[in-house]
Structures are given as structure tokens and as C-alpha cells.
Amino acid sequence: xxxxxxxxxxxxxxxxxxxxxxxxxxxxxxxxxxxxxxxxxxxxxxxxxxxxxxxxxxxxxxxxxxxxxxxxxxxxxxxxxxxxxxxxxxxxxxxxxxxxxxxxxxxxxxxxxxxxxxxxxxxxxxxxxxxxxxxxxxxxxxxxxxxxxxxxxxxxxxxxxxxxxxxxxxxxxxxxxxxxxxxx
Amino acid sequence: xxxxxxxxxxxxxxxxxxxxxxxxxxxxxxxxxxxxxxxxxxxxxxxxxxxxxxxxxxxxxxxxxxxxxxxxxxxxxxxxxxxxxxxxxxxxxxxxxxxxxxxxxxxxxxxxxxxxxxxxxxxxxxxxxxxxxxxxxxxxxxxxxxxxxxxxxxxxxxxxxxxxxxxxxxxxxxxxxxxxxxxxxxxxxxxxxxxxxxxxxxxxxxxxxxxxxxxxxxxxxxxxxxxxxxxxxxxxxxxxxxxxxxxxxxxxxxx
Numbered sequence: 001x002x003x004x005x006x007x008x009x010x011x012x013x014x015x016x017x018x019x020x021x022x023x024x025x026x027x028x029x030x031x032x033x034x035x036x037x038x039x040x041x042x043x044x045x046x047x048x049x050x051x052x053x054x055x056x057x058x059x060x061x062x063x064x065x066x067x068x069x070x071x072x073x074x075x076x077x078x079x080x081x082x083x084x085x086x087x088x089x090x091x092x093x094x095x096x097x098x099x100x101x102x103x104x105x106x107x108x109x110x111x112x113x114x115x116x117x118x119x120x121x122x123x124x125x126x127x128x129x130x131x132x133x134x135x136x137x138x139x140x141x142x143x144x145x146x147x148x149x150x151x152x153x154x155x156x157x158x159x160x161x162x163x164x165x166x167x168x169x170x171x172x173x174x175x176x177x178x179x180x181x182x183x184x
Numbered sequence: 185x186x187x188x189x190x191x192x193x194x195x196x197x198x199x200x201x202x203x204x205x206x207x208x209x210x211x212x213x214x215x216x217x218x219x220x221x222x223x224x225x226x227x228x229x230x231x232x233x234x235x236x237x238x239x240x241x242x243x244x245x246x247x248x249x250x251x252x253x254x255x256x257x258x259x260x261x262x263x264x265x266x267x268x269x270x271x272x273x274x275x276x277x278x279x280x281x282x283x284x285x286x287x288x289x290x291x292x293x294x295x296x297x298x299x300x301x302x303x304x305x306x307x308x309x310x311x312x313x314x315x316x317x318x319x320x321x322x323x324x325x326x327x328x329x330x331x332x333x334x335x336x337x338x339x340x341x342x343x344x345x346x347x348x349x350x351x352x353x354x355x356x357x358x359x360x361x362x363x364x365x366x367x368x369x370x371x372x373x374x375x376x377x378x379x380x381x382x383x384x385x386x387x388x389x390x391x392x393x394x395x396x397x398x399x400x401x402x403x404x405x406x407x408x409x410x411x412x413x414x415x416x417x418x419x420x421x422x423x424x425x426x427x428x429x430x431x432x433x434x435x436x437x438x439x
Contacts, residue, residue: 014223017223018223021223025214025219029215030211034210043217050219051221054225054229058231059243061245065244069244112206135203136208
């Protein structure tokens, strides 16, 4: 079905494009929101991506590559938004439309989540992107390499360094917290 | 403390598990606004037939795909054009070498001591054309004033290129040369940054050649090609039919 929509949208059928967009918008927004940690930036990235899809779709030779191509577009738009944001206003938090603390009263879990939020924000947009693709979208290494247009080895290396950077950020955060708790 | 995923593909650490759980939380539903804006954009921007579509790169082609990122038939056509251009350059080069050198008008005519004309004049190489290389950065307008020898050129970007004007004479990807008036011609072609190709316009074999290089660096397989249309003004009459067009491949010039 998606292939048919892609082919018709590529020929310029606006109804097919609208259906295609509605089919994939949630997935693309979820990725952007997790990379950017900001709903407004994610919205901008999604809009940019959807317009690019309309403009560039005729160039996509294989309709079966549509999904991988849209991954690539949303990552590109998200990293661009992140860079723009770094030059501008301070980072906003995700809206509380989803209970990020879940129902557990496990303080340790809450602490983990806050630490992860802080540590994740310290990563570059590219590092966040590979971690989202792997841990949220569940893509394999080969699929990530395909989306990014890089060799599998390079993708593995990028994930390794992103994970290492996150671990270092968490450790630095933990050391900072321990220092604050220490009595003067 | 590692684990393997269901497919047994890669080991996962405690950090991986926490990260996966943490990323699962968060918004999953896209807001309506960007979707509506995009659909409205599509309605207000109906897609026109792109005569150069075959020359646009496939956005999912690998970096090393080169010409094969184009539509297959046109990749073959591009190779054919390249070969034809090389052969053409060879033929034109041979003809130029065989033609007599131009005599400067101020040079005194000295009669040869031997009155008997030579049965076949010895070929002397004609001067190579002045190659004026113009890097093309973006689609934005630019004006170049170029002076060489006894005449000058003014190269001006044409801002408004309509779809119909793209159809001729650049149809099929060949650079188009259109006579505007006695002293003005339009040149029209497609710049494909990642192929490194450039178009050369030999305006006058003994005087001038223009070579347009895509100065836009290749930034991955998604770097879009773009249409270039420029207007060249001469200070003397020029005939569009006499202008030789060739294509070649070269490394893009640094911007």
C-alpha cells in the first residue's frame, strides 16, 4: 500500500501525498522529538521534512526505499534544528503530555531518567540520532548505516562513541551531584 | 552486565536498557499543524514536469554511485555524451592545429624572397582559446565582467527561468545556446555538483572559451543539481550557431 502511495505521490498526486504524510508523520515526529527534546523544534523539523518529501520524491528511484529515505530526511532536519537552536534560545523541556516518570515511585528510576535527560542533551545531534535509531526505532547496525549512507563499520563506531559520550556525561553528572551533596 | 537482544545481534548493557526504556517515553503522535501545512504546501505547489529529472541524483544512491545515481538510460547517455565530447575535442583540436595561424593586422606584410608559393602551407598551431573559468556557487544571481584581448564579455544571471524555456534548447540535458540579439546569447544547462561534470562553451575557437564549474561542493548524495541560465553580452556580434558546446568531467573547483 505504501509503495503504491509513494509511486502516486511521486507522480504528483496530492491525495496520495496527503495519505502518505498522515501515514508516516507520527513516526517521524517521534524521532525528531527524541533527538531534539523539544516539541516545537520537532514540529519544525517534521514540517521541513514533509515539504522536502513533496519536493524531492520524484528523485527517489526505488519506492521501497521511501522509509529509509524519510529517516534520513528527519535526521537531517533535526540536526539542523538542533544547531540552529544552539545558536539561539535556551532548550525547552518536552511537554508533560506523557508521564515520563511512569507510575513507579522508585526514586532511583526517576534519578536515572533525569540523569539521562541531562546526559543526552550534552551529546551532539548526530550522536543523539544514532542512539535514537538504535534504541528507540530498534534499527540494526546495517539499517542505521543504510539510513545514514555510511559504511556499517562507521555506523558501529558512531554508536560506540555516542554511547561512550553518554556514559561519560552521566558519570560527570553523578560526580557533580555527589560534590553538591558533600557538606562544606 | 550485558544482554543480547532477541535476534542475538549485539550485546546490550544496563545503560542500553535504561536508554531504551527512557526513549520509549515521550510523544508519539505528531501535531496536526505541520501535517496540514505540508499538505497545503503540496496543493499550492503542484509539481511541474522536470525536464532534467533524469539528471537528478537518486537521494538514496551511495556516495560512490557516481553516474549510476542517475536514471540508468541517462547514465548511459551521459557516458555517451562524454565519449562524444572527448572525440569532438580531439577532432576540433586537430582542425585547429591544421588551420593557419591568424596574422595580426598590424604585422607588416613582407614578401617572401622566393616567389614560388609553397604547395602546401606548413601547419602552424593556432592560439589556444582563452579559457575563462567561472565558478558557479549557487542559484543566486551574479554578474561577471570579463575582459580578454580586444573585446569584453559580461555574464549575467537570468533570474526568471520558466519551465517552457527549459524545454528548449536544453531539452535532453544538452546545454542550450539561444540567440537573444546580435551581441547577446543565453546559455542554459544543468549543474550536477556530485558528478564533477562541467559544461564548456567555446564561443570563438580562436578567442574565447567559457568553462563553467560547479563550485558548490558535493555534500553527499543528496546535493541537488540545479539549472543554470546565464546571459552573455558581447561588445561585438556573435552567432549562437557557431558556438561549440562540450561536456567534460573534472573535479569540482574549491569554492
